[in-house]
Amino acid sequence: xxxxxxxxxxxxxxxxxxxxxxxxxxxxxxxxxxxxxxxxxxxxxxxxxxxxxxxxxxxxxxxxxxxxxxxxxxxxxxxxxxxxxxxxxxxxxxxxxxxxxxxxxxxxxxxxxxxxxxxxxxxxxxxxxxxxxxxxxxxxxxxxxxxxxxxxxxxxxxxxxxxxxxxxxxxxxxxxxxxxxxxxxxxxxxxxxxxxxxxxxxxxxxxxxxxxxxxxxxxxxxxxxxxxxxxxxxxxxxxxxxxxxxxxxxxxxxxxxxxxxxxxxxxxxxxxxxxxxxxxxxxxxxxxxxxxxxxxxxxxxxxxxxxxxxxxxxxxxxxxxxxxxxxxxxxxxxx
Numbered sequence: 001x002x003x004x005x006x007x008x009x010x011x012x013x014x015x016x017x018x019x020x021x022x023x024x025x026x027x028x029x030x031x032x033x034x035x036x037x038x039x040x041x042x043x044x045x046x047x048x049x050x051x052x053x054x055x056x057x058x059x060x061x062x063x064x065x066x067x068x069x070x071x072x073x074x075x076x077x078x079x080x081x082x083x084x085x086x087x088x089x090x091x092x093x094x095x096x097x098x099x100x101x102x103x104x105x106x107x108x109x110x111x112x113x114x115x116x117x118x119x120x121x122x123x124x125x126x127x128x129x130x131x132x133x134x135x136x137x138x139x140x141x142x143x144x145x146x147x148x149x150x151x152x153x154x155x156x157x158x159x160x161x162x163x164x165x166x167x168x169x170x171x172x173x174x175x176x177x178x179x180x181x182x183x184x185x186x187x188x189x190x191x192x193x194x195x196x197x198x199x200x201x202x203x204x205x206x207x208x209x210x211x212x213x214x215x216x217x218x219x220x221x222x223x224x225x226x227x228x229x230x231x232x233x234x235x236x237x238x239x240x241x242x243x244x245x246x247x248x249x250x251x252x253x254x255x256x257x258x259x260x261x262x263x264x265x266x267x268x269x270x271x272x273x274x275x276x277x278x279x280x281x282x283x284x285x286x287x288x289x290x291x292x293x294x295x296x297x298x299x300x301x302x303x304x305x306x307x308x309x310x311x312x313x314x315x316x317x318x319x320x321x322x323x324x325x326x327x328x329x330x331x332x333x334x335x
Contacts, residue, residue, distance in 0.1 A: 024091050025261075065092050121172045189211065239265040253283060
């Protein structure tokens, strides 16, 4: 399996101008909204520290692994409310690596029974490719094909430990609305379409990505229970990713449910579909400390090769704008 991943990377790099695929997938998008929408920082007037790690397609060598870390806090200037934060991501897939860092800002308006926020993030992405790890002579012998040679300059190579790398300026914008019973947001990432040059022959461009997400909180007659359906659409207009999720919250502490994700990608004017089922669980360990886990199982041909995907997140939130005795919240995410 490893040699096929290496072969795909090599073929991918033979194109002079490359286009990056989707941003990494997020299973528990309803709890990690600021990872794709800068307007969601400061939601509920909470300072929040969050870390997550996703292992995609376990059982397949060199499969994607993604780590996220973010910190955000609301603050008041005069009579206006704002929020600011930072976000870091490290994403690896085979010989590719993507590290990104953003500074985020959001402005809060009171609208109806809820809050409307507009936000922006500014930062940099660093894309690297370990071309030196490709042994084309060995591949040629395995595949009985002498076309490739180790000196193929279509494959970018560098002297560093991570091969070649390049950096580009990035920017995203978003709008987010939340009220006691529902939330919704829309954002656009990679607004600048960053271009990273590895060499005179190798350039990679990142396509802009549109995100649209929303959810509803349905309180049942038994006040201990709440149903929380949600959905998220993610697209760069060549690929599409739709998540549908149903969660149940019990005792204002435990959340569990199921979801379905369907993906479509346009390759040479042909649309290829794939899907996955996922199980989600999250709980408030103590007041303000939340742990979440997602297990995702593909329902296409990858099922024969992969043991599924795992995603874990840990978050700590606390209120810094209101006195504790006047705001005894039920959950760190649903106030």
